Amino acid sequence: MWSQSDHAKAMSEPSSESINADLTQTYADQYNNHFSIKKEQNTFYALLTEQGINRKFKIEKTFGHYPLQQYLVATGNGHLQVLPYSWDARPKEQDGQRWFHINQGVTDKLDTENRYHWQQPLQNWNGMCADCHSSQLQRNFDSDNNLFNSAWKEINVGCLSCHNEHAPNYTASNKPTGTWQRDTTGKVAKWIGEPRNTQTIETCFSCHSLREPLTDGFSAQGHYLDKHSPSLLELPFYYPDGQIKDEVYVYGSFMQSKMAQAGVNCLDCHDKHNMKVKVQGDGLCLSCHSADEYFTNKHNKHQGSTDSTQCVDCHMPETTYMGVDARRDHSFIIPNAPLAHAYQSPDVCLSCHTDKNKQWSINAYKSLFGEVPPRSDSSHTFALARAGKLSEHNKLWLVINDINFPVIKRAATLMLLPQLFTQLTGEQLTPYLNSKEELIRLAATKISSLLTEQDKAKYLGLRLTDPRKAVRVEAVKQLLYNPIPERWHKQFIAAVDEFNIMQDQSLWRAEGLLNQADKWLGGNEPAKAIALYLAAIKRDPYFDGSYINLAELYRQLGKKNLEQSIYAKAINNKIATPAMHFSFGLFFIRQGKLQESVLLLSQAAQADASNSHYRYIYLLSLQKMGYIAKYNIELNKARTDFPKQAIFFSVNSL
Template identity: 40%
Template sequence: MLRFSILIMLILSLELSASEKAQPKSNASCIGCHQPEAGHWQQSDHAKAMAIATEANVLGDFSSVDIKHYSQKAHFHRKSGKYFADISYDKTEKQQGKAKQSFEVKYSFGHYPLQQYLVETGKGKLQVLPFAWDSRPKTQGGQRWYHNYQNEEIAPNDRLHWRQPLQNWNGMCADCHSDGLKRHFSLNEQSFDTQWDNINVGCLSCHGDMSAHSQAQTTKSRSPSKLSLRDNPMHRDDKGVWKRKVEEKVATWHGEPRDNRFMETCFACHSLRSPLTDGIEAQKPFLDQFSPRFINAPSYYPDGQIKEEVYVYGSFMQSKMQAAGVNCLDCHDSHTMKLKAEGNNLCLQCHSPAHFNTQEHLHHKAGTAGSQCVDCHMPQTRYMGVDDRRDHSFSIPRPTLSKQTSSPNACNRCHQDKDSSWAAAQLKDWFGGEKQLAPNQLALISLRAGEAISPIAHTKIIDDTSIAAIIRASAIELLPMTHDTANVSWYQSLLTSSEPLIRLAAAEQGYLLPDNIRAQVLSPLLNDPLRSVRVAAARTLSADTKLKATQELTFSNEVSSWRGEGRLNLALQHLAIGQWEKAETQLIASIATDPYFDPSYINLADIYRATGQTSKANNTFKEGLLHNPNSSGLHYGLGLHLIRAKDYLAAEKYLENAATLAPQNVQYQYVYLVALDHNGKTTDALDYLKRYFSSYPAHPQLIDTGISFARKQGHLSMLNYLQQLKNTK
């Protein structure tokens, strides 16, 4: 059962572990000695991260309110002091008239700019309701209920539906909203026994286990341990200071090198990452508990700006601020988490007002949009319908990149009636042009945007130590785009890098090493100091199941097996060592757990193909498409399956669907073109290719395919067009 916390009044209103006597890991023991800090913390988002659904905590209107989103309806009301949400659907063919269900709201989740609500759905699972409360002021459009996906209908057969795993609190959200949380997911029962120390984010999440410190203070003995991870700046004065001479534009750090490792505690939650363990421990390094997402599509734009909900880690780690030694607490108060100064004054702590806070630099009237540093250098992206979050890469607006790639720019985010050429002209008029990026950075942006670069150009990006480690690691992740195999001696330098992110990315892409030497070269990383690197090496090597690294890999997959990805990864582990039946079992379980996760169907069908069970493979693809009709991977897989069955005309239809659904997937485009040619539709293939090149980058493989087809057809105008494209590459 969920071990929840009860409300205890102790100097401040703190929600602590349910117990007659305060446990060593509760916040209560901190309050007596640290009342000012506790008072500041009480103002923070951390303190309001999660709470029991009481009148003091629930912000939403439950006074018999009705709301409708497409065919989904909700009725919010109270009964006997408790809060309820009744969810129902119109009787449409899509929804099949699902009956109304009433759920008691157990917890509030967050507080501003929105508050979500959690309900129990069995087996220890808490799910996030599909409607949230907009807690912004009414003048800003708030004080209303709204659907989490405002602009689209989320049907019960959608993976984003609120009853599906991706809306599960235990797995998706819980560890970052409560102290000391453990999911306790049961693989066999497919259930949770989630527990926590404190219901919200308190002292424990940042300072670690304080029991020894608390006991030492109580007995007036010397504390045997520090308050937190690695004697960090959160608990001592830095032996240095930011200084700026009058004539200097930007301050620099003077003194001993800063120890900013404490930020790893922040990154544990303020990052897009995959968990390797159950729960978070402040004493452990970030990469010993998580494997982070690198700065590539689909989560980021080609220039590294945030696109999807990626939080802060990836952005900040690529920034000049991070490289200069800036840390979170230079801008944010350590307990309220609020900014230390208002407006441009925050930036002017280090940046010269005489240079940066002037009309000559801002080019926007004071007090208007565009006059704040953050408007241009930390543009906002809205998530969850109402939550505006700033990009922490502290980038410079580059409209020319917007012309070349899908990356937005700060100018046109505001001036939406203008184009990027106008914005570029403005910057040229004001500053003489945009500040140019280094060639290696431009090459990486081109690669991310789908443009072809040479293998040598790619390795130069990775070897460029002037670029942030996370950017270089992101380039390593993209090596398969330019390399079939990697040079062994060069790759060894990556595997032995002092930068953990470089080792991690290299371990993940280690299959690029030749088969006969891969194990020898990668094996040392099975004993890397950091768990993320060990796990990546174990996955790449399909290492001995008795090894610690392999056991860590298995555990990381098991703790995520409440969703399809975890079961799929367990299946891939079994496949790597020839355990076909165990892999099949995991994939069938994955489909049962997460039926709208298409990779499970694709991999299960592949097992059936490899074992000669053709009929089962066909049925698996059909079942997958029944649940996931817009899956490009399933259409592509079924197309290949039909080609193997020599049903070429039927295959063409599914390959066309795949190419249409995933237009930037070059492989899908290529195979569809070949299918058209095979079916005697070479002219159609050339027509398709010309339409395709009018909207998407002209990939060399597709150009060469088109040239071959044009020669075959004697289509001279098309041949000339394609040759010109080839010559511009």
């Protein structure tokens, strides 16, 4: 069973059996890029033509198998890079059995001066992908020499990814006893038996989650929050109502669900070795949910049961990643077209009715179901706040304190507070810093930057000895340059070691070096910070954050010429992000060059129209230049886009 699973085929040595691609086919596009794989004796090679340059790389490993297969090549210093030309392993009837460019949804023309080009760090296997495609992998990265010496115990996701090699054999005698049962009158099954532990589901989440590693490699055993620090439904990775948007895997969505609250875990629906669902189609859902209640036209409002009206079509909508990989949302949403549009989140009805529009969907929904209220006041407040449509910010405290609301959503609500409040007191934050819920403690520690220096020293000490490493590391981050009471010195030093190990895990990419630079800057070591910012620029010349932070440091040091030279270097490297345009625009404002600043601020505001700060500063620049007509147009647009933000209503039309 396992041998035919996605886990078994997560990575393989290249062979005629492991390579799915039809080697007689080639890839070509309108940019004159060409790609193919050829076998020479017993070795497979990738033949590439990009930007008029022909290159040949040995295929080191196959990467995945379905619905797409990718290929790894060595580029020196132990770096394995993921080629962008992937094999669509789906059947021909689904437009498969062909080569395609993994970034086809954006552009095929990703030249080497783009940070998403396959030779750049973001396409590096060792750092981005490796720990979830091989068992007990360690990156073993040497930052000084930009060198990987990665190693693993099993090349694929084998036994050691889920089982402790030193543990006794798993037997029926140590298997928790219990089962899901539904009585004759019940709508949904309930767990009857011993309480379920979380070890199984946490083992799955180690890979099936968007998270930051705390250590170099991990084993199957141990608590999830001692190995990883998860994303807490942050925007823009998730939609305002919590639906998945970017490639966030399963943890964040599933932990929002009523199923998770009821104690359901992955192995209730998926086979533990082949990972496939235990029953195909609606039968899986009906093993717990009453057919009389849910397998009816009264419930789904669609005539008959067809492949297009399965439970998952409405409750687990798909999002396609990597061009061909359709993945389902695991929050098990209850569709509500009017609310979806109010929350600026996907309307699942339109995922099937693709020829219809927003108003049709709202009208059809109301015709079928009437006026359906939100699932709860908390869910409504949560989504409105994340969509920027909540004016009564104090309502967020009701969400955070709602013990019936999913813990991860309560934690995500805490994460909104820095956007709405400039300061909190220790008394306000203490109940959450000391919560029995680990994710609440983690979120509260993350936002403790809202505390005064005195309150941090008084209230964060206990988090240095928190049972979970993710919380301890976050506490260090908040206390790093804060006076530490004598009674916490020993605990602080121990937690700092964990913090440093966590930071080391991302040094292979510019973001990691930038974090290290920021740490030294916070410790009033500008020379060390400058060296690390420059190292970050060298490691990833196309990451905007390194330039912006270094330019800002030069500004603080009064080195105007160096500040301008950094912006010029960024522009020369074709970095045209909204943040770069905005920062460079502010530079020109400080130099009194308003014409240049207006152009850059306009580009930032247009490219990131959801950023109210960019929009506001752009408005001020238009006013300063005396562009009255344009100012009034942009002000009216901003008031429409941000109806709850008082700042756009505190200024007058001209």
